[in-house]
Amino acid sequence: MQFQSSVYTYCVTLVTYIFFTIKYSLSLHLDCQAGDSGALDEGGDGSKEEEVTFYEERNFGGRSWECMGDYADFSSQLSRCGSFRVHNGCWMMYDQPNYMGNQYFMRRGEYPDYMSMWGWNNSIRSCRYIPMYRGNYRMRIYERENFGGQMHEMMDDCDSIMDRYRMNHCMSCHVMDGHWLMYEQPQYRGRMWYFPPGEYRNWRNFGNPNMRFMSMRRIMDSWYN
Known part of the structure; x- marks a missing residue:
């Protein structure tokens, strides 16, 4: 009887150990999946889906400001904008506040002297992010x-x-x-x-x-x- 009791105790202990080991491993796996999902929501390279960096001077000089979405008036952030980098997404840029004036469609890339490229006299004053759309037009x-x-x-x-x-x-x-x-x-x-x-x-x-x-x-x- 003592031998059977020892065997029973050992089996219960082993089953309990295996149960909690599996539970812990599953918890780690789910946490990793959640972390990966969050990274994908922000962009496959770990950067955010909506982001533009604006610079006061041409060729990415002077003060800079990171914009994460629609912005109706840059004046509270930068006195002027001489260049910018589109890190992700598609955007419309406007030379007047409140999404007015001349506008230009921009994709991911670097724009060290956009005013000369577009023939603008005024710098960007507002911007709007264009959400990705999949479907019929x-x-x-x-x-x-x-x-x-x-x-x-x-x-x-x-x-x-x-x-x-x-x-x-x-x-x-x-x-x-x-x-x-x-x-x-x-x-x-x-x-x-x-x-x-x-x-x-x-x-x-x-x-x-x-x-x-x-x-x-x-x-x-x-x-x-």
């Missing part, structure tokens, strides 16, 4: 303000609405799905504007009610690589 464009005149529904890029639809210009639009860029001239040339989903009865909110768009393209998820 759909937009209706109209010949006149308030959804008047000819209407055409688009689901892909168009380098000339004149060639495709015999429309002289687009004066209002309704973006149902996806994020789009629209250009003043055919072949994606001239000034550009960013259109997220929404109804746009005219261009007055952009500061130029007489704008006319002649080409438009989708902001694709592949642009975020």
